[in-house]
Amino acid sequence: MEKNKIVVANLKMNMSFGQIKTYIDKIRTIETKRVVFCPSSLYIPYFLGYNYGVGIQQISNKIEGAYTGQISSKQAGSMGLVLTLIGHSECRTYLKESDDLINEKVKAALENKLNVILCIGETKEQREMLKTSYILKKQIISALNGLSKQGLKHVYIAYEPVWAIGTNKIPSNRDIEDTIRYIKKIVEKHFDFNNIPVLYGGSINSKNIEELNEIENCSGFLVGGSSLKVKELFKIIEVALKE
Ligand code: 13P
Secondary structure: OOOOOEEEEEOOOOOOHHHHHHHHHHHOOOOOOOEEEEOOHHHHHHHOOOOOEEEEOOOOOOOOOOOOOOOOHHHHHHOOOOEEEEOOHHHHHHOOOOHHHHHHHHHHHHHOOOEEEEEEOOOHHHHHOOOHHHHHHHHHHHHHOOOOHHHHOOEEEEEOOHHHOOOOOOOOHHHHHHHHHHHHHHHHHHHOOOOOOEEEEOOOOOOOHHHHOOOOOOOEEEEOHHHHOHHHHHHHHHHHHOO
């Protein structure tokens, strides 16, 4: 079993300001940086100043300047944020983020001392066409292209099958374990970097976390919908972070 797992709460574009204040009131007791919250960027300042970690869901590939509507890794780092998600399937789909753009974002984040959670995963169609390995390999190789070993030390990969996000469907433990092994192998082979930490994400809840936590080579969890309900999230944290 992996030690020092992390739990990352991706709150996505949820909750009004009033709801966020109530939410923060409930989570402020968390005393570990192994739990990281990624709220809407608008709310980030309200999450700061406690003992959990704070990350950002989305950053620009640019560092500074006339880029209306964007937030840079330099700005995020200067606020004390610990990580950024990059390449989430919702950004790949709705914002049409390309592999090249994702690679630029990863480089920009690492240059500005932000840890990166690179999200990868296959769609239902790709899985049915037995293209999962091909897709994951392509996503990994393009996103990490040109990184130094020093840079890779600050990267987590989150395996989030697109068909498992928000659907209550999840792969079997055996499937996830095999996929994590495959992801690590790709990074070893193409970047000469051993044992990159891999998280799982997709329909995690308080009922399936005990079983998911049995996965041997998993370094933690990226939680969407269940992170909006504090009780659910606390159960997930309790199971995942117990030694
Ligand atoms: P759900 O937990 O809602 O399936 O979302 C997972 C996710 O996209 C986390 O980034």
